[in-house]
Amino acid sequence: MITQALFHFVMMDNEVDVFYRELPKVELHAHLNGSVSCPTIEKLISRKPHLNIGHGMTAIGKGQRRTLDECFQVFKVIHQLVDTEEDILMVATDVIKEFAADGVKYLELRSTPREEKHTGLTKKSYIETVIKAIKQCKSEGVDIDVRFLVAIDRRNGTEVAMETVKLAEDFMLSSDGLVLGLDLSGDPTVGHGKDLLPALQKAKNCGLKLSLHLSEVPSQLEESDLLLDLPPDRIGHGTFLHPAMGGSQGLVDKVVKHNIPLELCLTSNVKGQTVARYSDHHFKHWYQMGHPSVICTDDKGVFSTDLSQEYQLAASTFDLSREAVWKLSHDAIDCIFAPDTVKQQLKQKWIYLQGN
Numbered sequence: 407m408i409t410q411a412l413f414h415f416v417m418m419d420n421e422v423d424v425f426y427r428e429l430p431k432v433e434l435h436a437h438l439n440g441s442v443s444c445p446t447i448e449k450l451i452s453r454k455p456h457l458n459i460g461h462g463m464t465a466i467g468k469g470q471r472r473t474l475d476e477c478f479q480v481f482k483v484i485h486q487l488v489d490t491e492e493d494i495l496m497v498a499t500d501v502i503k504e505f506a507a508d509g510v511k512y513l514e515l516r517s518t519p520r521e522e523k524h525t526g527l528t529k530k531s532y533i534e535t536v537i538k539a540i541k542q543c544k545s546e547g548v549d550i551d552v553r554f555l556v557a558i559d560r561r562n563g564t565e566v567a568m569e570t571v572k573l574a575e576d577f578m579l580s581s582d583g584l585v586l587g588l589d590l591s592g593d594p595t596v597g598h599g600k601d602l603l604p605a606l607q608k609a610k611n612c613g614l615k616l617s618l619h620l621s622e623v624p625s626q627l628e629e630s631d632l633l634l635d636l637p638p639d640r641i642g643h644g645t646f647l648h649p650a651m652g653g654s655q656g657l658v659d660k661v662v663k664h665n666i667p668l669e670l671c672l673t674s675n676v677k678g679q680t681v682a683r684y685s686d687h688h689f690k691h692w693y694q695m696g697h698p699s700v701i702c703t704d705d706k707g708v709f710s711t712d713l714s715q716e717y718q719l720a721a722s723t724f725d726l727s728r729e730a731v732w733k734l735s736h737d738a739i740d741c742i743f744a745p746d747t748v749k750q751q752l753k754q755k756w757i758y759l760q761g762n
């Protein structure tokens with residue numbers, strides 16, 4: 407598996423300057439099934455040839471764009487390929503090793519626990535299997551600290567959200583600090599956040615950290631206003647919060663007041679067409695304000711990218727010096743959900759790597 411992770415990395419390496427590859431990085435917004443690389447998809451396809459799934463159906467290549475709806479169809483295809491404990495173990499192990507090969511030193515993976523009656527997969531065994539993969543990579547000495555966020559798919563409504571919070575709480579208490587929080591994701595055009603507020607409030611009260619996809623599409627201003635009062639511990643995308651993007655000063659004020667870091671995913675937003683071009687990305691507004699902004703991949707498999715490329719893209723688009731890029735990756739440490747001791751260890755690692 408190491409060989410395949412390295413192959414993938416060498417293939418992508420042509421496009422990325424070694425500075426970005428060697429830059430130590432923190433990845434805080436990565437959906438497990440959106441992060442599956444081509445070599446892993448190939449292994450999954452060979453396990454399930456009867457599904458007749460081709461590569462073009464699981465990734466969006468260079469220069470391509472898709473509607474948001476088409477992007478969400480891609481996840482459905484991947485979910486067909488990943489429906490057993492064995493698949494999840496392989497996918498999670500490969501994804502972790504690929505992030506490590508890309509210079510990511512700390513990773514918060516997120517995934518929606520799924521039940522698959524025909525294979526016996528349960529939501530509990532789903533999470534247990536991801537945890538098993540994290541522990542397996544650690545025991546093999548893979549140089550990356552990996553944590554897990556349990557995801558709520560907003561499409562599934564109030565009751566499932568409440569069940570997911572309970573599950574996440576159980577694992578938070580029994581996983582030796584591996585399960586740290588909750589993610590709210592899924593098709594932003596479906597459902598309303600107000601129906602999920604009680605579940606999110608409960609999660610917060612029991613000590614789960616919250617990362618919420620907010621204002622990924624323009625129509626969510628009222629929902630964002632409501633969810634920001636929780637407040638969440640981090641925001642995914644927040645594309646339409648800023649007045650320059652059609653949001654409002656009131657929303658920005660709330661984000662600033664609570665000092666809520668943003669997880670920003672340039673390629674995802676451009677390929678999903680919520681941002682027209684890289685130079686229009688809302689990174690520029692928040693970064694200029696000095697607000698905590700963390701570069702992330704979202705779905706490195708689906709969007710055919712990796713974190714080094716995303717840093718390079720941010721730097722070339724917004725004219726960031728190497729010092730500024732280094733500071734950007736260093737400052738991401740303060741936004742992780744793991745405790746202060748872990749932050750200190752990571753900061754030591756950054757200092758060590760800068761000197762070498």
Ligand SMILES: CC(C)=CCNc1ncnc2c1ncn2[C@@H]1O[C@H](COP(=O)(O)O)[C@@H](O)[C@H]1O
Nearest residue numbers: 437438439440474477478481517518591592678
């Ligand atoms: C369409 C598009 C531009 C996608 C990127 N933005 C996203 N917005 C909201 N939810 C997402 C996004 N990317 C992945 N997800 C969530 O992550 C799931 C896939 O990873 P997993 O099965 O939870 O392991 C998707 O089914 C979806 O619920």
Ligand SMILES: [Zn+2]
Nearest residue numbers: 437591642704
């Ligand atoms: Zn996301």
